[in-house]
Amino acid sequence: MNLQLLKQWFRELEPVGADPEGGVTRLAYTAEEDAMFEKVAGFASALGFSVTEDCIGNMFISFPDGTDRPCHMVGSHLDSVPRGGRYDGVVGVLAGLLVMEKILRLGLSIPVKTAAFRAEESSLYGLATAGSGTAAGSIDAVRLRNAKSLSGDSLYDTMTRKGYAPGSCRLEPVIDFTELHIEQGRVLWEAKEPLGVVTAIAAPTRLKVTIHGRQDHSGATPMDLRKDGLCAAAEIILGTEQAGNAEAAHATVATVGVAHVRPNALNVVPGLVELRIDIRGILKESISRTVGAVRNTIRETELQRGILCEVETLSSMDPVTLAPSVIDSLAGAAEKTGVPFRRMASGAGHDAMKVAAVAPAGMLFIPCREGISHNPGEEASLEDVALGAEILLEALKIRRHMGV
Numbered sequence: 093m094n095l096q097l098l099k100q101w102f103r104e105l106e107p108v109g110a111d112p113e114g115g116v117t118r119l120a121y122t123a124e125e126d127a128m129f130e131k132v133a134g135f136a137s138a139l140g141f142s143v144t145e146d147c148i149g150n151m152f153i154s155f156p157d158g159t160d161r162p163c164h165m166v167g168s169h170l171d172s173v174p175r176g177g178r179y180d181g182v183v184g185v186l187a188g189l190l191v192m193e194k195i196l197r198l199g200l201s202i203p204v205k206t207a208a209f210r211a212e213e214s215s216l217y218g219l220a221t222a223g224s225g226t227a228a229g230s231i232d233a234v235r236l237r238n239a240k241s242l243s244g245d246s247l248y249d250t251m252t253r254k255g256y257a258p259g260s261c262r263l264e265p266v267i268d269f270t271e272l273h274i275e276q277g278r279v280l281w282e283a284k285e286p287l288g289v290v291t292a293i294a295a296p297t298r299l300k301v302t303i304h305g306r307q308d309h310s311g312a313t314p315m316d317l318r319k320d321g322l323c324a325a326a327e328i329i330l331g332t333e334q335a336g337n338a339e340a341a342h343a344t345v346a347t348v349g350v351a352h353v354r355p356n357a358l359n360v361v362p363g364l365v366e367l368r369i370d371i372r373g374i375l376k377e378s379i380s381r382t383v384g385a386v387r388n389t390i391r392e393t394e395l396q397r398g399i400l401c402e403v404e405t406l407s408s409m410d411p412v413t414l415a416p417s418v419i420d421s422l423a424g425a426a427e428k429t430g431v432p433f434r435r436m437a438s439g440a441g442h443d444a445m446k447v448a449a450v451a452p453a454g455m456l457f458i459p460c461r462e463g464i465s466h467n468p469g470e471e472a473s474l475e476d477v478a479l480g481a482e483i484l485l486e487a488l489k490i491r492r493h494m495g496v
Contacts, residue, residue, distance in 0.1 A: 093190045093478040094197075101135055101186055102474060106178060115175035115468030120211035120222065121149075121250045128170040132185060132208055139193055147261035148251050150223050153189065153206040155196070164488055165266040165451075166191055167207030168273060169223065169443055173215045177470020179274050179460065181212060183477045187272040190481040191488070202488050205266070209443045217247040224443035227263040228450045268418055268452040270487065271444040272480045274472050278463025279436060286476060287433035287483065288457030289422045292374040293445040294343070294437060295409035297383055299369040301328060301390060304400040307355060307363030322353055322362035324399050331389030332369055335382045343437050344373030344382050374411045374437045412445040417491065418454025425486035431479065456480050 108131065109116040109124035118124040129151055133143045136153040145151050154163070168184025188206030195202050210223030219239035225231035236248035236258055251258045275281075280288050305321025329348045336346030350368035369386060373379040387403060394401040419435070426433040436457070444453045458476040461469075 093481045094193055095475065095478045097193065098186060098190055098474055098478055101189070102178075102182075104135075105131055105182060109172065111175050111468070113175070113468070115470075116172050116178055117174050117176070118170065118172040119174070119216040120171050120213065120247070121254060122216075125171045125210070128182075129208060132170065132189075135189060136206070139189070139196065141192065146227060146263075147257045147259070148223060148226050149210050149254065149256055150227050151208040153192065153208075155192070155203070161203060162265050162267050163203040163205045164491070165205045165207050165269045165447075166272070166484055167205075167209065167269070167443070168271050169209045169212030171211060171213050173213050173466045175468055176213075176466050177460075177464075177468065179470055179472045180276070180465055181273070183274060183458070183472065183480075184272045187477055187481040187484060190478065191485045194481075194485060202485075202492060203267075204488065207269075211247065212443055216241050217250075219247060220441055221443055221446045222247060224446040226258060227261070228446045229262055230446055230449055233259045263447070263450055266447075266451045268415065268454070268491070269444060269447040270418060270422070270454050270456065270484055271442055272456045272458065272477070272484060273442060274460040274465060274470070275457040275463065276440050276460065276465035280434070280457060280459035281461065281463050283434070285432050285434055286459065286479060287426055287431055288436045289419055289426065289433055290438050290444075290455035290457060291414055291419055291435050292437045293412045293414065293442060293448075293455070294372040294374050294439050295379075295411040295441070295445070297371045297379055297408045298406040299371070299383070299386065300404045300406050301325075301367040301369065302402040302404075303328075303365040303367070304402070305363045305365065306361065308361040310359045310361050313361055318361055319397070319399050320361050321365040321399065324393050324397050324401065325351060325353075325365040325367055327393045328367060328386075328390055328401070331393070332386050335385035335389065336371070338385065339373065339378045339382045342373060342375050342378035343439075344371070344375070344378040345439065346371045346382055346386065368406070372439055374413075376410060379411070412448050414444070414448060414454045415452030417452050417494075418487070421487040421490040421494075422454055422456055422483060424490050425483045428486060428490075429483065431483065456483060
């Protein structure tokens, strides 16, 4: 792979959305995300590739003679979380360009496109994988209208203001889809392994728990007369951790990521407390058991403390099993080139999980330093990106040889 070209591309992208305090901010459909798309389109055009976009601005890069025929597709996204890292998503798009550049340079006959999807992160509108999900047909106009920023703008309105027409197009038929991505965890880093072949992508079930304690004076209210909402929340938080630990062997996790306490004052017994719980896994049965265990903890806390605890399911998605044909070709490519790898699940969501509904899909992970991601300290080796791109190309050769 052309490592020098990759380094040049990465240097040109680094300043886009750069934060003076570190990291980058390239939120969906902002000027910064637009600039990322414009720069990558420029890289592609300089190589002689064709660049097109669909009805919501997803970008597709093709060989000049391959814009209309079914192709293998490689890609990811270009947006970021606020003060996020420079590698998340970006390396998957650049890896696709690297693969296409080498195919062109060597005169190989492999039909490939590179995709750059819009709005993968949920940071601004609260809706993840919006670009790939809309293109694949799993996210409709109603969900786009309901996805709103803190200012009240909907994702649908933002798209239309930019001249797009959400809902008027679908992802063109592709042979298969592969996404290279940093792991965003530290399994590969700790194991000192260069590659992870992803077998499944976890999906979240998210709960909102509203605990109706009683707000009282902290000095004048005896301990035996309190209805402390925060103490009830503490039991639910620990119970959530226990539920996750009980299913850890099945790669299920459970996290209380949000706790709002009212009135949140030093001299007041906490009254109303709201918790947001994120439960993820790759096995539906394990996710279901974990959700059930958390709900049991909530019910027991409610009964023992005499405090009303309301539970609302915010979202519930099914985990995605990736395509054996893509998984096996990636593993075969690593074995052929002598690169150590492990088969593993992804705990984070990715564009590949949305494309998997309409085409065979797979993922390849490379390590990130100490597993840090969604953080200004996010860092990955560009040599690892080039290695991953080499494996993607070898996997494509294997699938072509097998007639896939």
